[in-house]
Amino acid sequence: MSGDVVVDPVAEFEAERGRLFGIAYRMLGSASEAEDAVQDAYLRWHGADREHIEAPGAWLxxxxxxxxxxxxxxxxxxxxxYVGPWLPEPVRTDAGALGPLETAEQRDAVSMAMLVMLERLSPPERAVVVLRDAFEYSHREIAEVLDWSEANTRQTYRRAKRHLADGRPRFEASAAVRTDLLTRFLAAAAEGSLDQLESLLAHDVTVWSDGGGKVSASTRPVSGRDKVARFLLGLVQRFGSDMVFGFVEVNGEIALLAWESGVLTTAATFAFGAEGIAELRMVRxxxxxxxxxxxxxxxxQNAGPSGS
Structure with missing residues (x-):
């Protein structure tokens, strides 16, 4: 009788599922496509000769x-x-869906702004950056994943980081400042106060609104304090009277969700500057x-009657 331990292949895969979803989402910017990719990986795993797979995590x-x-x-x-600006699919991260986000760097790596910036990269560049920065793979490990030389992965990583460094620097506002600004932002929008809304926006504020040609949204970015304030008020005025708003953590940052008749219609994330709200990305x-x-x-449902 053999003393070998029999490992359940399904359980072995499920132990890796969370990490695999995190990689796929950062690579694709789409939760639904990430789920499909993980499922495809499972089918490959199910059909593989696992006796010859020494490191299941690396293989997957x-x-x-x-x-x-x-x-x-x-x-x-x-x-x-795509019709209008393309934004990633938003994901709630307050329950660990994308892994630990304990540092500013980890949160920034999954922010909507960073995922949009990753679109500048070629697919291999994106893979190298995701594996290196988000999952701390060594260059040797990345080379094994991509079947490259280690020198090639290092060169690709340096090139990709130079492209990303051209992006707009972020301003780190404290959690208290962010919450205060967004609470006042929501109140000003609900009251229809153009002056109050403008006072919360940076002069060069920009809003991207992704409707995909399916719902009301601007097909171009809107920039400037006055234009953005008017655009947002116009959007709020089109909302129904039963609209419900709430703040949650999306992609590692505070986000405003809007629900109408029990259906989620908008998810807005924010970036902050010294003057106030500097960027809004609205997925509609x-x-x-x-x-x-x-x-x-x-x-x-999991939170129970007292949950939000």
């Missing part, structure tokens, strides 16, 4: 990364044809809100 990461690279190639074409495409809506319902 390699399979998943290459699945994501294939998906990114086709996604580029779809995004070029209903297809991109399905994952977040499901998450929010599940978290509310």
């Amino acid at each position: 990461a390699k399979v998943l990364t290459n699945l994501c690279l294939n998906r990114l190639t086709s996604a580029r074409v779809r995004r070029e044809e 495409n209903p297809d991109k809100l399905k994952f977040l809506e499901t998450q929010s319902r599940e978290l509310s």
